[in-house]
Structures are given as structure tokens and as C-alpha cells.
Amino acid sequence: MSSQKQFRAIKGTRDILPPDSALWNWFEQIARETLESYNFREIRLPVFEDTQLFARSIGVDTDVVSKEMYTFEDREQFHMAHPLSLVDVIRLDEAVAEGWQRGTIPHTSANEAEVIKLHEACREIEREGTAAVLRFLDSVRNLALGDSLTLRPEATASVARAYIEHGMQTLPGNQKLYYVGPMFRRERPQKGRYRQFYQVGAEVLGQSDAPAIDAEVLEMLLLLFKGAGLANTTLYINSIGCKECRSKYVELLREELRKVKDKLGPDSQRRIETNTLRVLDSKLPEEQPVIEKLPRISDHLCAACRQHFSELKDELHLREISYDENWRLVRGLDYYTRTTFEVTATGLGSQNAVCGGGRYDGLVELLGGPAGVKGIGFAIGTDRAILSIQEGEKVPHLPGLSVFIARMGAKAYPVAISMARKLRACGLAVELPPQEMKFGKALGLADKLGARYALIIGEDEVSSGTYTLKRLADAEQKKLSENELLEYLESERRGSGA
Ligand code: HAM
Numbered sequence: 001m002s003s004q005k006q007f008r009a010i011k012g013t014r015d016i017l018p019p020d021s022a023l024w025n026w027f028e029q030i031a032r033e034t035l036e037s038y039n040f041r042e043i044r045l046p047v048f049e050d051t052q053l054f055a056r057s058i059g060v061d062t063d064v065v066s067k068e069m070y071t072f073e074d075r076e077q078f079h080m081a082h083p084l085s086l087v088d089v090i091r092l093d094e095a096v097a098e099g100w101q102r103g104t105i106p107h108t109s110a111n112e113a114e115v116i117k118l119h120e121a122c123r124e125i126e127r128e129g130t131a132a133v134l135r136f137l138d139s140v141r142n143l144a145l146g147d148s149l150t151l152r153p154e155a156t157a158s159v160a161r162a163y164i165e166h167g168m169q170t171l172p173g174n175q176k177l178y179y180v181g182p183m184f185r186r187e188r189p190q191k192g193r194y195r196q197f198y199q200v201g202a203e204v205l206g207q208s209d210a211p212a213i214d215a216e217v218l219e220m221l222l223l224l225f226k227g228a229g230l231a232n233t234t235l236y237i238n239s240i241g242c243k244e245c246r247s248k249y250v251e252l253l254r255e256e257l258r259k260v261k262d263k264l265g266p267d268s269q270r271r272i273e274t275n276t277l278r279v280l281d282s283k284l285p286e287e288q289p290v291i292e293k294l295p296r297i298s299d300h301l302c303a304a305c306r307q308h309f310s311e312l313k314d315e316l317h318l319r320e321i322s323y324d325e326n327w328r329l330v331r332g333l334d335y336y337t338r339t340t341f342e343v344t345a346t347g348l349g350s351q352n353a354v355c356g357g358g359r360y361d362g363l364v365e366l367l368g369g370p371a372g373v374k375g376i377g378f379a380i381g382t383d384r385a386i387l388s389i390q391e392g393e394k395v396p397h398l399p400g401l402s403v404f405i406a407r408m409g410a411k412a413y414p415v416a417i418s419m420a421r422k423l424r425a426c427g428l429a430v431e432l433p434p435q436e437m438k439f440g441k442a443l444g445l446a447d448k449l450g451a452r453y454a455l456i457i458g459e460d461e462v463s464s465g466t467y468t469l470k471r472l473a474d475a476e477q478k479k480l481s482e483n484e485l486l487e488y489l490e491s492e493r494r495g496s497g498a
Helices: 020-037 051-058 063-067 086-102 109-128 130-142 156-165 211-227 243-259 266-274 276-281 285-292 303-318 382-391 412-425 439-448 459-464 482-496
Strands: 048-050 070-073 148-151 175-184 196-206 234-239 337-344 353-359 374-381 403-407 453-457 466-471 477-481
Touching: 020 175, 020 196, 020 211, 020 382, 048 051, 048 156, 051 063, 051 148, 051 156, 086 109, 086 130, 109 130, 156 175, 156 196, 156 374, 196 211, 196 382, 211 234, 211 303, 211 337, 211 353, 211 374, 234 303, 243 266, 243 276, 266 276, 303 337, 353 382, 374 382, 403 412, 403 439, 412 453, 412 459, 412 482, 439 453, 453 459, 459 466, 466 482, 477 482
Parallel strands: 403 453
Antiparallel strands: 048 148, 070 148, 175 196, 196 374, 234 337, 337 353, 353 374, 453 466, 466 477
16 A cells, blocks of 8 residues: 655645636736736746845845745755766865855855865865765755845835846836736735735836825726725725834834833734834734824824825825725835825635735835835735635626537547637637547536537538537527537627626
8 A cells, every 4th residue: 555645735825726717817817907007017027036135125124024934045056077086076175165265155154164074074085085075075065055045925126126127217207017926925824814825016116206106006906906896995095204204203102112011912012122113003902002092103294294195195085086094004014105005805804905005215225226216006915805706796707618519420520620629719618528428428517517508519410511509508409500600609709708
């Protein structure tokens, strides 16, 4: 008996199977169409980046960077001539010594230990031979020459990196970019929270920080949600000020928090010193009365930030967008300035934020790009958007299998093949079974597969040139010539969206 390991998807990851995958594609297609109607264009980004990119943008004290990143060393190995002779070993030993001196072998403590072991092994080889050669080779293989890389926990940092790398500030107008794809965070999995999850995100980068940009981004987002039938969404907005006014506010908040430290739990106590604003995010019931009494950023914004926020609200009214102001919406990533926002939807339990975003005016400069570039964007959590659609009342009926071809007799087979090709060319999904089946069995399978129609091709049909088309929902049958059949099914497809 074999006791083979049963492989399963890694905790926090999952397979998106049909028919759900059709709903995902449908949602992403609506997103693409909506974003492109606002002149956003797609950017395809790598799934992993230099770890430092995320540490610098998102912030080392955030949960994402300090606990949730999938970081690995990109192991490149020392190039070795094969098979090794004693001369090669000595040359390799010299090359390692030189690499260490020049710094091409990174000066980490692990590498230092390996380099020392290598030297010792090389001396041993001179004395002992084969066993020592093997130890020597192990040590060479252990040298870590690669970089620290991280699976992207989000994509705003990557977009900013790409903007700088490709000199996009020299392109005309604002850069309006969108992305669709997986992100990775080692969070505790639960409904709506996964370790590999998916986002549809949009970013605007350029010289202007006009509140009309923020408002248009929000208008587009809500239009997208409406198009996808997302029920009961609420838009929350806030302004967390700029570098100057926020740092003064954070100092004041920290002082006030120190005074009430004893009333807070250990997480919030720690955050007072490491990531003060995040205390406002706490959902612990016993902390709520304390937090409600804390100073609010809206009372401490500088004149320019206050004006920006007030103009944003005017712009939202102009577009008839309703929103709730939430002074505690500070977001979990360090790069935000001024406008922050989130959208919640129903049917999601505690993980009800279906989208988050905001402004990040200093990010490009922080990453070594040109000064003065402003940015704003959002990311929709696709997993959560889909869950919310599925739990709502407007689950779209998506076209599946249109025609199942039931054939009998040798002469029917080539006709069935040609008919399948013609129907597929009309954009219909067609199933042509690989083996002949009795009509009764074929119709049963067609039904189980959810086909709309069964096309019956027997030897009689072939000689008369008329085919029987059976609608499976009500068993209605039509006898049609090839042309009539193609015309009928094509007009049906247009009518049903199939
Ligand atoms: P975020 O709030 O970290 O923002 O993530 C955006 C959305 O991604 C969340 O509202 C949620 O729907 C979804 N999401 C986050 N983590 C998970 C998870 N573990 N499982 C399932 N869904 C999740 C950002 O990522 C920013 N880059 C957004 C942004 C773009 N800000 C400016 N531009």
C-alpha cells in the first residue's frame, strides 16, 4: 500500500474553480472596462521585488512589513569548474578570498562564517584529500550571493518604482495606471482574508494634487462597484494631513495616549511608540471609549491640508457621491498623506473593507525619484468583492455551455466536427463528446453539464441536411437547416449575452 503524501493548497491559498472563475473573470472585465473608460491603462508588474522597496514605502513598523511579508534570499551559487582538481580548489579559495575582500560576497555574518570554514577546508584538502573536498564544496554552496526579495504584499510601491525606473515623469500628463493580480501577506486566514489574495488597483502619478483627481478616482471606483452589482457599499473618507501637520498631530496624540496607556491593551500600548496613528484602528470594545476622547486630526490639519480636504468634499458633492467622514481612518501603510478612504460592503463579516486607498504625495521622492511627484490610488480586494457579490441578490447569470452535440453513426461524425467548428466560430461554447453515445445518454450528460441546447446529428439528419435542436430547459425542439441553425443560435447568443 502506498502512503504517499496528499498535497493540498498551502494554508491561506486556494484554487478558484469553475464556475466561480467565470465570475472572477467577469468582475475583472468590468473593472478593466470601467478603468479604461477613465483613461487608465494596464501596467503589468513583477510579483517579487527588492525587500527594501516595501520596507521603505510601507514602513518597517507596519504589520505588513514587520510580520507579514514572504521574504526569501535569491540564492545564486558560486560558479564552480567541474570536476574539481586540487588546483581548482586552490583557485576557488583565492576567488572567494578576493570576493570577500572586494565585497562581491555580501558581508553578512553567515557569509563570514562560511568564508572562514572555506579557508580551513582548503588547508584540510591539501592535507587529507576527498572527504575534505566534499566539505569544502558544501561551504562554497552555502555562500549566499543573492539579494533579499519579497513577494509583493501590495503594488503601489512597485508602481512608484516603475514610474521612477522608466522616467515616466517626462511623459505628457498624469500617469494613470491600473494592475490586476495576486498579492501575498502572511496573515491569519479567515473568511475574506487570505495569504495569497487578489487586487485590482489604480494609481495616478503626476505633478498635480488637485482634489478633482481624488474625486474622480472615487467616482470611478464607485461606478465600478455599481457595475458589478456590489450591494450596500459605504465610502469612508478622511484626511491625515501632510508631513508637517501630521507629525505635530502624531506627537500630540502620543502624549495624550501616554496619559491613558493603562487603559489600553498590549498591542495599542506598543503602538503608542512604534506606530501611533494605528492605535486609532483598534477594534477592541474596551478601548473605544478611550479612543473616542482623543484629539482628532481634522482639528489639527494645516491650512493647505484643510483646504484640500474641503475642496475634495465639494468635488464629491458635485459628482453626487455620498460618503461618511471617519476621523479614525488612518490606514495601515506609512506612505499615505492627506486623503485616505475605504469602501465597505455587506456580507463580509469582520473583513468588510472591500477597497482601500489614498494619497501618497512623497512616495516617489522617498524612493529616490524626482521631487514634487504626487500620487493617489486604491486597491480593491477582489476576493472580498466576489464574496460580497455572491452573498448579495445580484449574482449575474453568466453564460456557460451553449451547445452539446449528440451524434450517432459514422456519417454523422465529420458533420459534427464541422458543425462544432462553425458554432465555435460564432462565439458559442460547444461540447463535442469524444466518443459516440446513445442519444438518451448524451442528452442526460448535456443536461448535467448545464448546456442550453443539444444539437442532434444522426445519419437521417446528415442525409436530409436538417438538424434537430433541442432546448434543454423546456425540451422544445426545432428542425433547422445548417444556415437556419447558425443564424438562430447566433441571434440567441446576442439576446442572452451567451
Ligand atoms: P490595503 O488596504 O492594504 O491597501 O489593501 C486593499 C484591499 O485589499 C483591502 O481593502 C482588502 O479588500 C484587500 N486585502 C488586503 N489584505 C487582504 C487579505 N489578506 N486577504 C484578502 N484581501 C485583502 C493597499 O494594498 C494599497 N496598496 C492600496 C492603495 C493603492 N493605496 C494607494 N494606492
